Amino acid sequence: MLSRIAESFFWIGRYIERSEATARLLAEHHQLLVEDRTVPEEVACAVLLDSLSLPSLRVEDAASLVGAVIGSTTDASTIVGATSAARENARSVRDQLSGEVFEALNATHIALSRGMVYAASPGVALHRVQERLLTVNGIIEWTMSRDEGYLFLTLGRSLERIDMTARLLGVRHDQLWSEGGPVATLRAAGALSAFLRMRHPLDGDEVRRFLSLDPAFPRSLRACAEQAERSVRGLERMGSSDGGDLLREVGMLRSQLEYVVDPSAADVDALCARAQVAAVRASDCAARGFFHQAGTIVWSH
Amino acid sequence: MAPDSVEPINGAETAGQRLEGSPGGMAVSATAPTPAEAPAVGPYDEMYDSDNTPRATHSRLLRALDRIGPEGILERGRLRDAYLDQQGITFTLSGRERPLPLDLVPRIIPADEWSQVEAGVKQRIRALEAFLADLYGPQEVLADGIVPRRLILTSTHYHRAAYGVDPPNGVRLHVAGIDLIRDEAGRFCVLEDNLRNPSGVSYVLENRRALAHVLPEVFIGHRVRSVEEYPERLLEALQAATPRGVDEPVVVVLTPGVHNSAHYEHAFLARRMGVELVEGRDLYCRDGFLWMRTTSGPQRIHVVYRRIDDDFLDPLPFRFDSVLGIPGILNSARAGHVTIANAVGNGVADDKAVYPHVPDLIDYYLGETPILPNVETYDLQDPDQRSFVLDRMDRMVLKPSDASGGSGLLIGTKASVEELEATRERVLEDPRGWIAQPVVTFSTAPTAVDDGQLGPRHVDLRPFAVNDGNDIFVLPGGLTRVALPEGSLVVNSSQGGGSKDTWVLEDEDASVGRATGRPVRRVRRTPSSGISRAHAPRPHDDRQRQQEGQQQQAQEPRGPRC
Numbered sequence: 119m120l121s122r123i124a125e126s127f128f129w130i131g132r133y134i135e136r137s138e139a140t141a142r143l144l145a146e147h148h149q150l151l152v153e154d155r156t157v158p159e160e161v162a163c164a165v166l167l168d169s170l171s172l173p174s175l176r177v178e179d180a181a182s183l184v185g186a187v188i189g190s191t192t193d194a195s196t197i198v199g200a201t202s203a204a205r206e207n208a209r210s211v212r213d214q215l216s217g218e219v220f221e222a223l224n225a226t227h228i229a230l231s232r233g234m235v236y237a238a239s240p241g242v243a244l245h246r247v248q249e250r251l252l253t254v255n256g257i258i259e260w261t262m263s264r265d266e267g268y269l270f271l272t273l274g275r276s277l278e279r280i281d282m283t284a285r286l287l288g289v290r291h292d293q294l295w296s297e298g299g300p301v302a303t304l305r306a307a308g309a310l311s312a313f314l315r316m317r318h319p320l321d322g323d324e325v326r327r328f329l330s331l332d333p334a335f336p337r338s339l340r341a342c343a344e345q346a347e348r349s350v351r352g353l354e355r356m357g358s359s360d361g362g363d364l365l366r367e368v369g370m371l372r373s374q375l376e377y378v379v380d381p382s383a384a385d386v387d388a389l390c391a392r393a394q395v396a397a398v399r400a401s402d403c404a405a406r407g408f409f410h411q412a413g414t415i416v417w418s419h
Numbered sequence: 420m421a422p423d424s425v426e427p428i429n430g431a432e433t434a435g436q437r438l439e440g441s442p443g444g445m446a447v448s449a450t451a452p453t454p455a456e457a458p459a460v461g462p463y464d465e466m467y468d469s470d471n472t473p474r475a476t477h478s479r480l481l482r483a484l485d486r487i488g489p490e491g492i493l494e495r496g497r498l499r500d501a502y503l504d505q506q507g508i509t510f511t512l513s514g515r516e517r518p519l520p521l522d523l524v525p526r527i528i529p530a531d532e533w534s535q536v537e538a539g540v541k542q543r544i545r546a547l548e549a550f551l552a553d554l555y556g557p558q559e560v561l562a563d564g565i566v567p568r569r570l571i572l573t574s575t576h577y578h579r580a581a582y583g584v585d586p587p588n589g590v591r592l593h594v595a596g597i598d599l600i601r602d603e604a605g606r607f608c609v610l611e612d613n614l615r616n617p618s619g620v621s622y623v624l625e626n627r628r629a630l631a632h633v634l635p636e637v638f639i640g641h642r643v644r645s646v647e648e649y650p651e652r653l654l655e656a657l658q659a660a661t662p663r664g665v666d667e668p669v670v671v672v673l674t675p676g677v678h679n680s681a682h683y684e685h686a687f688l689a690r691r692m693g694v695e696l697v698e699g700r701d702l703y704c705r706d707g708f709l710w711m712r713t714t715s716g717p718q719r720i721h722v723v724y725r726r727i728d729d730d731f732l733d734p735l736p737f738r739f740d741s742v743l744g745i746p747g748i749l750n751s752a753r754a755g756h757v758t759i760a761n762a763v764g765n766g767v768a769d770d771k772a773v774y775p776h777v778p779d780l781i782d783y784y785l786g787e788t789p790i791l792p793n794v795e796t797y798d799l800q801d802p803d804q805r806s807f808v809l810d811r812m813d814r815m816v817l818k819p820s821d822a823s824g825g826s827g828l829l830i831g832t833k834a835s836v837e838e839l840e841a842t843r844e845r846v847l848e849d850p851r852g853w854i855a856q857p858v859v860t861f862s863t864a865p866t867a868v869d870d871g872q873l874g875p876r877h878v879d880l881r882p883f884a885v886n887d888g889n890d891i892f893v894l895p896g897g898l899t900r901v902a903l904p905e906g907s908l909v910v911n912s913s914q915g916g917g918s919k920d921t922w923v924l925e926d927e928d929a930s931v932g933r934a935t936g937r938p939v940r941r942v943r944r945t946p947s948s949g950i951s952r953a954h955a956p957r958p959h960d961d962r963q964r965q966q967e968g969q970q971q972q973a974q975e976p977r978g979p980r981c
Contacts, residue, residue, distance in 0.1 A: 129955035241632035314693030
């Protein structure tokens with residue numbers, strides 16, 4: 119597979135995941151901010167923007183927070199920006215994608231950029247964004263062959279999911295809102311029902327432990343690391359290897375998350391930070407080992 | 420509206436005029452029935468005081484609604500309907516699933532009024548717990564003549580089968596819902612007690628979420644007390660009721676099945692507590708223990724939060740034709756191997772004919788004066804009171820004493836001559852089966868009506884209380900039900916009632932350390948990880964983009980190549 123194509127698949131996976139996870143996090147954060155006003159609004163806004171690495175200038179209330187995180191095409195860390203970046207990458211590999219995937223992604227991009235998901239209330243609009251992105255993911259799952267392209271996409275998705283879960287846990291809803299916080303963190307990860315069925319006590323530490331170490335929930339750091347490792351091994355079986363750096367990176371992370379013994383709350387936080395760093399390193403390994411970006415060569419005389 | 424209902428609410432006309440002049444153009448006008456035997460004062464309006472000035476607690480809300488305007492309200496109404504439909508937040512009425520109508524205007528209860536309600540509800544539940552323990556035990560209350568023995572023995576909900584079943588932590592009222600109204604003076608009074616299977620708490624949580632989802636603006640400037648902790652508190656109370664000697668109790672929610680009108684709520688509670696939702700056929704009793712059929716074999720159950728009526732719970736002592744129940748469960752409970760919550764036989768304490776005696780019970784068991792008064796009620800077994808009521812049936816509400824949910828209710832002011840006559844005969848036939856109350860004009864609260872305007876509609880309040888044996892937790896707020904048709908006094912969801920998100924405001928003084936509220940939180944900012952975002956390298960730099968574009972332009976005029 120062409121390096122350029124592989125790279126696009128990788129980033130399609132990352133950006134769709136980023137957009138969707140950001141929309142869910144924003145929706146829940148906004149809901150809490152509205153319902154429970156014990157936290158000063160500007161603080162609640164700054165905390166979220168900080169965790170998403172977005173600038174917090176001139177964002178002081180719930181409405182401007184929503185505007186800033188929904189964002190625009192110029193910043194691919196925002197919802198609109200990430201969706202548009204995913205679509206740009208899809209456009210350059212359009213021949214390799216199923217028609218349905220491109221169509222759904224393109225429709226999402228158009229709907230977002232033309233304000234078609236607009237609703238009088240941000241919660242409703244964000245819900246529509248999530249629905250569309252989940253549809254894209256669903257179509258990817260049932261129309262794409264499990265070939266190299268798919269594996270690069272799932273690798274990108276898993277690494278982004280590690281990053282987003284770590285950012286979500288970094289918001290510390292439980293410290294901000296003692297009553298609704300833990301539930302909001304779980305909802306932002308789509309994990310409320312899964313968590314409650316495990317009969318853990320509903321407090322912040324348990325929630326972070328679950329979202330970091332649970333073996334069965336697909337958005338836990340551990341499950342994402344396992345998925346990333348599976349993707350890398352799959353690529354190896356198909357003959358694509360970077361020489362082992364990438365596998366070492368994701369495999370080490372997976373084993374740390376899998377075999378940690380009786381971690382304290384502080385251990386969980388440390389593992390979470392470690393996972394985020396490992397995701398960055400893995401992404402770099404992939405870029406070095408597979409994507410070989412040449413840059414634009416310009417001859418000058 | 421009844422023909423005699425001509426009294427306007429306090430100054431409704433002037434309020435209407437003033438509001439019509441406001442930017443949102445919201446008009447308020449309504450009439451309400453005249454209360455029987457009472458001076459013609461209107462109902463207490465929760466938004467406007469008697470001088471038609473918005474109460475201080477409501478001014479922010481009013482401004483926010485005004486900014487949104489009737490058009491905006493209608494639009495949000497459509498978003499709300501779509502949301503509730505999609506979430507499947509429904510109840511089943513005559514076999515059809517429908518969303519519980521949620522009014523977009525929240526109901527506000529200030530902190531000081533709430534602390535009265537909370538204290539009153541706790542007091543009432545403590546007295547009713549003592550009463551039930553007494554009735555199914557020594558029966559001193561009957562020996563002392565506080566409640567007539569005949570009243571208890573004739574109650575359809577007094578179950579001899581429950582006699583001597585001793586709950587492990589002494590709790591029979593694990594969950595109670597006390598229906599309150601506000602009288603003309605604005606005082607909260609108890610209308611009835613729900614001590615068997617009070618339902619509606621799931622809507623309290625869902626209403627909050629739905630309102631914040633579709634109408635976040637109204638929350639601005641209000642510090643509303645959270646309702647999120649209810650499922651946890653309920654689970655803790657159920658676990659606290661576990662049979663003696665069990666360390667890790669297995670709790671289940673028992674539902675009659677998906678066709679029950681409150682099935683949504685049963686599923687909600689099971690999901691939010693993280694426990695199994697079971698039906699009767701999933702369970703069986705053997706050797707005095709209760710078991711659940713699972714893929715890994717039988718699993719013992721210790722606490723059953725059942726949302727199934729006594730009559731259907733156990734076909735051995737009760738209805739033998741019940742297919743919903745578990746044969747032998749009551750014996751397991753008697754043997755102390757399983758706890759049934761709420762306890763069997765609670766219905767005797769919320770029998771409407773027992774209700775008039777509750778203030779006496781509070782005095783008898785607690786030595787206290789009731790914090791929340793009862794509504795005036797006539798005992799139809801007493802010949803004098805009966806003839807008094809039958810003489811003015813058109814100004815009375817008559818209720819079957821063993822029914823719940825507003826079924827069989829007769830509102831004298833609205834009834835036809837034939838209906839009055841038929842009920843009169845039924846009362847004479849069975850005076851024990853009925854009670855009568857004067858028509859109470861309960862309070863009105865602003866409600867969004869068909870055209871997006873606000874109008875006053877009658878509301879009640881059902882606070883939910885959870886008793887874990889040490890403490891009684893009253894969920895801040897509870898379910899406000901609203902009679903949506905203009906002038907209607909019936910709030911039951913089975914009869915055209917809707918609901919409102921109910922806000923208990925934090926005590927304004929909470930920041931200086933009053934016990935009722937939480938202080939403004941000092942937030943410790945967690946430093947961010949400092950990891951910057953990864954981004955795809957730009958697929959095309961500017962020069963390449965430009966050149967790609969030129970290629971295209973250069974090719975276009977050429978037309979198709981052969």
